[in-house]
């Protein structure tokens with residue numbers, strides 16, 4: 162079964178009036194992984210699709226998705242699938258890909274329907290509009306470019322793994338990777354930034370079931386927080402910071418889409434400017 166829903170783009174003037182449940186309804190996706198379901202959220206922020214697929218008892222197929230208005234969802238889009246379980250298989254464009262944990266599979270425009278299987282697999286899905294065909298590519302953690310950041314004295318020692326990134330491969334809009342915090346480090350993306358030219362989605366993972374991440378969002382001088390659990394995702398509008406602190410160490414998958422694929426094109430926020 163495939164379920165998809167639409168989320169509208171929220172203006173920051175509206176966002177700052179929202180209470181906890183209103184913020185969560187617009188910006189948190191907490192139902193990505195349901196047995197034998199594909200669950201897609203189509204966001205009007207850069208028309209990113211953020212989803213999950215859990216092929217528990219048999220294969221799942223993604224083909225037509227109402228919100229895209231095309232016969233097959235990748236007719237005018239590209240996608241990246243990440244296996245968060247153990248071994249899993251993805252079939253697309255006449256090829257079959259075996260995926261280990263946290264491998265990322267890039268599928269270009271025109272890949273057609275996608276079949277996902279693996280009783281112990283569950284897949285995180287990101288998609289964005291594309292303007293040309295780029296060949297599919299399986300990117301493993303060995304293929305990723307590592308960027309160490311932060312330090313122990315600021316509780317943010319972490320490694321950025323760039324998977325779908327100009328340093329590794331071409332894409333149309335998607336820039337995507339994973340960040341793992343060192344033991345004892347809890348802060349991600351601090352000092353904070355936003356990027357007016359791209360939207361972003363975070364999926365928190367490797368967080369123990371009884372722990373939380375306090376995710377910070379909002380304009381730099383009007384911040385709000387959401388309490389996030391393991392394997393829940395957050396939509397980050399172009400006007401919003403996106404960072405957080407966990408009650409333990411964790412990792413997260415970040416994915417962006419927008420006007421450029423320049424990872425460094427960010428609007429940094431000075432510590433003293435946060436409110």
Ligand SMILES: O=C[C@H](O)[C@@H](O)CC(=O)C(=O)O
Nearest residue numbers: 319321340349350351361415
């Ligand atoms: O624009 C870049 C994204 O927000 C993330 O890659 C940031 C991140 O992983 C980190 O600082 O920990």
Ligand SMILES: [Zn+2]
Nearest residue numbers: 354356361403
């Ligand atoms: Zn960012």
